[in-house]
Amino acid sequence: MAEVESFKLDHTKVKAPYVRLAGRFLTPRGDVVEKYDLRLAQPNREALATAPLHTLEHLLAGLIRDQLPGVIDLSPMGCRTGFYLTVLGPLSPERVLEAFRRALEGVLLAEKIPGASEKECGNHQDHDLQGAKAWAQRVLEAGLRLQESVYL
Template sequence: MAEVESFTLDHTKVKAPYVRLIGEETGKKGDVIANYDLRFLQPNEKEVPTAGLHTIEHLLADLLRDRLDGIIDCSPFGCRTGFHLITWGEFSTTEVAQALKESLQTIAYETKWEDVQGVDITSCGNYRDHSLFSAKEYAKLVLEDGISDDPFERHVV
């Protein structure tokens, strides 16, 4: 069986919210992709409700791309405590944390419903399961706690 890094992480040792470089891989042609853990909430203590998480996902897809070049994907964890961010090339966790902070500030304090892309029946696979109110509240919660660029020691950006 393949070893999955996420399942080897001791979730009781991390201190959310944080950004963590999970790892990077180099393809056969030399292309590097990096995988980041964007952890919003402390594992096994809290989780983002699905409607809010879904709306945050749609907003981060746009907002993070405005701040970081080379984003491949940003997808929520099944545990609903954060997101995977996949990029071409590697950024420092500080750069990613700063981009995430700016994106969450936009979600929390500036975003209107009409700013959320892909929320109708033709562009979303579960268009009825969105909540901008929840997305804003959880963005504020993460910002209030502060985003660390280290998962084990609080170093808020």
């Protein structure tokens, strides 16, 4: 089985909330693709409930694109502690951190959830705008920081 970068990360030594460059790849055409770990919750200590996480995914999908060029995807982590952001780079971790902070500030201003109807969403009943705002506020108050990769 292929190695997975996140399975080599020592989850006991990282300090959420943070932004971490989790990988940089060069495509056969010479494009740089970067993967960022946008961590909201401390691994193995807490996790986001699915409804606020789902709502954050819907909100951040657009808000992060407003802040950064070349966003390929924003996906929630299966452990429910944050998101993976994939971008056409290269970008700097500092730039991604600032964009993530601004996107979280945008979550606080949201009055509705984009793409949350039955036609637009595969689980449209599992959303929580107030819970998403509470997580955004919590992360902003704690302060985002850059995290180096700490491997096993």
